[in-house]
Amino acid sequence: MTPAVEVRDLVKRYPKRDVNAVDGLTFTVEPGEIFGLLGPNGAGKSTTIGVLTTRVKATSGAASVAGIDVIRDPVGGKRHFAVVPQQSNLDRSLTPRQNLAFHAAYHGVPRAERNAKAAAMLEEFGLLEQADVKVDWYSGGMAQRLMIARAMMHEPKVLFLDEPTTGLDPQSRLFMWERVRDLRSRGVTVVLTTHDMDEAAEMADRVGIVDHGRLLALDTPAELTRRLAGQAVLDLSVTPADGDDTDKLIVALGDVAGVERGESVAPGPGGSIRLYLTVEPAAVLGPAITVLSGRSAIVTNVHMGTASLEDVFIDLTGRGLR
Numbered sequence: 001m002t003p004a005v006e007v008r009d010l011v012k013r014y015p016k017r018d019v020n021a022v023d024g025l026t027f028t029v030e031p032g033e034i035f036g037l038l039g040p041n042g043a044g045k046s047t048t049i050g051v052l053t054t055r056v057k058a059t060s061g062a063a064s065v066a067g068i069d070v071i072r073d074p075v076g077g078k079r080h081f082a083v084v085p086q087q088s089n090l091d092r093s094l095t096p097r098q099n100l101a102f103h104a105a106y107h108g109v110p111r112a113e114r115n116a117k118a119a120a121m122l123e124e125f126g127l128l129e130q131a132d133v134k135v136d137w138y139s140g141g142m143a144q145r146l147m148i149a150r151a152m153m154h155e156p157k158v159l160f161l162d163e164p165t166t167g168l169d170p171q172s173r174l175f176m177w178e179r180v181r182d183l184r185s186r187g188v189t190v191v192l193t194t195h196d197m198d199e200a201a202e203m204a205d206r207v208g209i210v211d212h213g214r215l216l217a218l219d220t221p222a223e224l225t226r227r228l229a230g231q232a233v234l235d236l237s238v239t240p241a242d243g244d245d246t247d248k249l250i251v252a253l254g255d256v257a258g259v260e261r262g263e264s265v266a267p268g269p270g271g272s273i274r275l276y277l278t279v280e281p282a283a284v285l286g287p288a289i290t291v292l293s294g295r296s297a298i299v300t301n302v303h304m305g306t307a308s309l310e311d312v313f314i315d316l317t318g319r320g321l322r
């Protein structure tokens with residue numbers, strides 16, 4: 001089957017920059033998938049989406065959407081995808097309904113069809129009752145929903161969503177997740193960028209983690225978290241005794257059976273230590289506390305759990321600020 005999205009050896013170097021924003025990226029997205037592109041600020045996500053949606057000119061490599069080479073044939077490609085940017089680009093001189101109808105007209109949808117379609121989309125996105133007001137009256141969440149409804153007017157095969165739920169309240173976020181799943185069940189492929197790890201874990205069938213323009217990992221959220229240092233984690237909030245420190249405590253805890261490695265997740269006094277385990281956290285808890293109390297460290301909180309996608313992300317991309 002033709003992949004919905006294919007990126008091969010993609011490189012983008014912006015003028016006057018001495019490093020590549022995208023540095024040899026290769027991945028494919030299968031039809032009907034929800035694919036999450038994750039990465040720290042400046043990792044190259046927007047640039048990659050920019051090439052796929054013909055906004056950014058690639059330096060080298062190949063990119064196709066729905067089997068169309070978007071670098072050679074941007075106009076042909078545009079028929080098959082839609083983009084929902086993070087910032088509203090709705091036409092404020094038009095009503096919401098007119099925004100949808102104009103978009104459809106631009107894409108050659110016949111008049112009778114576009115009005116019916118606009119009504120159906122407004123209904124689906126919970127906007128029918130406010131279809132004829134000023135766009136300016138819309139809240140951020142409503143504008144976001146309207147942009148997705150608009151994007152769907154020409155029935156794209158692939159929908160690119162740039163941080164679709166940033167700034168949305170929990171209700172709007174859940175609503176958005178449901179609508180995106182509906183789109184998938186209708187066969188639409190969704191490529192989304194997000195900084196929200198819960199969202200990626202919840203929504204995406206597979207995620208690609210990029211940094212410095214390169215792909216660091218690509219798999220299902222479950223498989224990515226399973227691969228990370230033995231799944232289970234034990235978080236300990238600890239104040240070291242005078243003359244001791246967190247790093248020394250981590251070394252000592254590393255000798256406890258079942259501890260693969262430890263790291264300081266909140267350095268300083270009263271900081272937190274995370275232990276990545278190869279066994280159940282409960283089996284490590286007693287011995288770990290024994291080690292800590294043997295060094296007169298004060299334990300103020302304990303949390304047992306499993307590695308999250310956020311842990312995988314931090315593990316791959318580090319804790320440094322960008």
Ligand SMILES: Nc1ncnc2c1ncn2[C@@H]1O[C@H](COP(=O)(O)OP(=O)(O)OP(=O)(O)O)[C@@H](O)[C@H]1O
Nearest residue numbers: 014015017021039040041042043044045046047048
């Ligand atoms: N128009 C531009 N001119 C020069 N450099 C750019 C331009 N756009 C992006 N860059 C640089 O390319 C790199 C990748 O940026 P990009 O916006 O693709 O990252 P991103 O992963 O989308 O980041 P964010 O999560 O912050 O949106 C960064 O170093 C950025 O500074």
